[in-house]
Every structure is written in C-alpha cells, then in structure tokens.
Amino acid sequence: MAMQAHPVPEVRVLDAAENAVPLLLGELREVVARNARPLVSFATGGTFAAFFRSLDAELRSGHIDGAGFVGTHLDEYIAFEPNRRGGMVHELTLRCPALRDMLARGSFLPVPCHGAEGSLRAHEERLARAGGIKLQFLGIGRNGHVAFNEPGASFEAGFHVTELAETTRADAAPTFVPDEPPRRAVTSGIRTILDADRVVLCAFGRGKAEAVKAMLQADVSHSCPASALRSHPNALVLLDPEAASSLDAAADVAN
Numbered sequence: 001m002a003m004q005a006h007p008v009p010e011v012r013v014l015d016a017a018e019n020a021v022p023l024l025l026g027e028l029r030e031v032v033a034r035n036a037r038p039l040v041s042f043a044t045g046g047t048f049a050a051f052f053r054s055l056d057a058e059l060r061s062g063h064i065d066g067a068g069f070v071g072t073h074l075d076e077y078i079a080f081e082p083n084r085r086g087g088m089v090h091e092l093t094l095r096c097p098a099l100r101d102m103l104a105r106g107s108f109l110p111v112p113c114h115g116a117e118g119s120l121r122a123h124e125e126r127l128a129r130a131g132g133i134k135l136q137f138l139g140i141g142r143n144g145h146v147a148f149n150e151p152g153a154s155f156e157a158g159f160h161v162t163e164l165a166e167t168t169r170a171d172a173a174p175t176f177v178p179d180e181p182p183r184r185a186v187t188s189g190i191r192t193i194l195d196a197d198r199v200v201l202c203a204f205g206r207g208k209a210e211a212v213k214a215m216l217q218a219d220v221s222h223s224c225p226a227s228a229l230r231s232h233p234n235a236l237v238l239l240d241p242e243a244a245s246s247l248d249a250a251a252d253v254a255n
C-alpha cells in the first residue's frame, strides 16, 4: 500500500477522516495483543477527537482493557498541570475520561509540565522503564511540526522546553479565549518520536495539505520537522482526501 516514490512511510488516503477511527483502534488492539503492557503515546490534538470518543467507549465496555497498556502523551504547555483547563492532559481526559482513570491509577504518565531538566530526564527514564514507546500516535501542524517540534527543531533531541511558533499559538488560541495562548511548552523530541517501534500519523483537512506534501515529498529538512519520519522504518500516515490534495501522485486508497 506504499506510495511508489516514497516507500517509507506507508501512506493511505481514506475516503473520509472518520474511517481512521477503526484503523487507530486496530493499531492499539494489535500492540496490546503483541506486548505485555506496552507503552502507548497519544497525540492530543483535535485530529484525534473522534478516536478518543471511540476509545473511551472501548475502554468503558472492556473491549479494550485499560489494564493492558500504559499510556502517555507527547507534550504539555509550561505550568499546565493535568487538571488545568486548556492543557493537553486536561483536553485529552475531557475527550476520553477513561484515561483520567488511568491517570489516577498511575498507568498514564503525564509529561512534566514545569520543564526542569531533571524532571525531563526522569520522565524519559520512566518511559524507558515502561519498555519504551511501542506505539506513537502523531498529528502534524500546518507548519509541519510534530508534537511541539517547530520548524528548525533538532532531529536529535529528547524531551525539552520549546517556544511555540506563531501559527501554533494562533491555532491554539480559541481554546484559551479570553486569555492569550501559551508561549512555551515541554515537548517530546524528534529522537524520542523516532525511537517508537511504530508511528501512526494522521492529518485531515485542506489546512494540512502543504505540510503533508513537505513531509512526504520535499527534501527531508528541519524546515518541516515531520519529514524526519521518512527515516522511520515502521510508520503509517493516514490522510483524508483534502490533506492529500497537494501530493504529486495519488496514494493508494483504503476505505
């Protein structure tokens, strides 16, 4: 199912964004079936909202066993504790309250939000002790960022503190009205993301089309941090037709 010119990562263009939900749940089921309590890292953006609604239902019904994996996530605004409105964990647990239960049980590992160097290294050690990230879900910013690795970010970094790009702040602004969106965040680094055994990136909508093209079809470059994924041996990119609309060649279509 790979695009001919770019065999890595695998790219699938779905008829509609909602068709990604069963595929994403399938990815999770598979990693849980294959590993003893694997570490699964979630992306917290709006792209995954429908997935989280379904995941919540699956966890509550027991169709997916919440005790069968350990959860974590990519990034957090500076000083946004898990219960602070607008923060990544807060948004995530609004969409998927079952993950709040995992957080309370200690089986969801929140990114340390104050950015102290020691806390970031300790977080990386916790992830390593949990076996390393077996499955990493990922979105992409319209400027090509992954997590909060903005254009120019190092491909070698682990968790670190970063300044948010203006497009990123503008996209986040509605969540924070009447306040200003945050300026700084703790983010997983590209090296950490590439270390995951499996990466599944989703991009939906026309606003992501240029970033998707830069990720898949321009040179691998720091100007598009997502292009670093091209060196990952086990990555899947799920697109809707709008997000795929700037690609040069038609990718395979899956329903």
Ligand code: PGA
Residues within 6 Å of the ligand: 044, 045, 046, 047, 048, 139, 140, 141, 142, 145, 146, 147
């Ligand atoms: P979104 O964010 O899912 O809210 O579009 C993706 C991202 O910025 O990485």
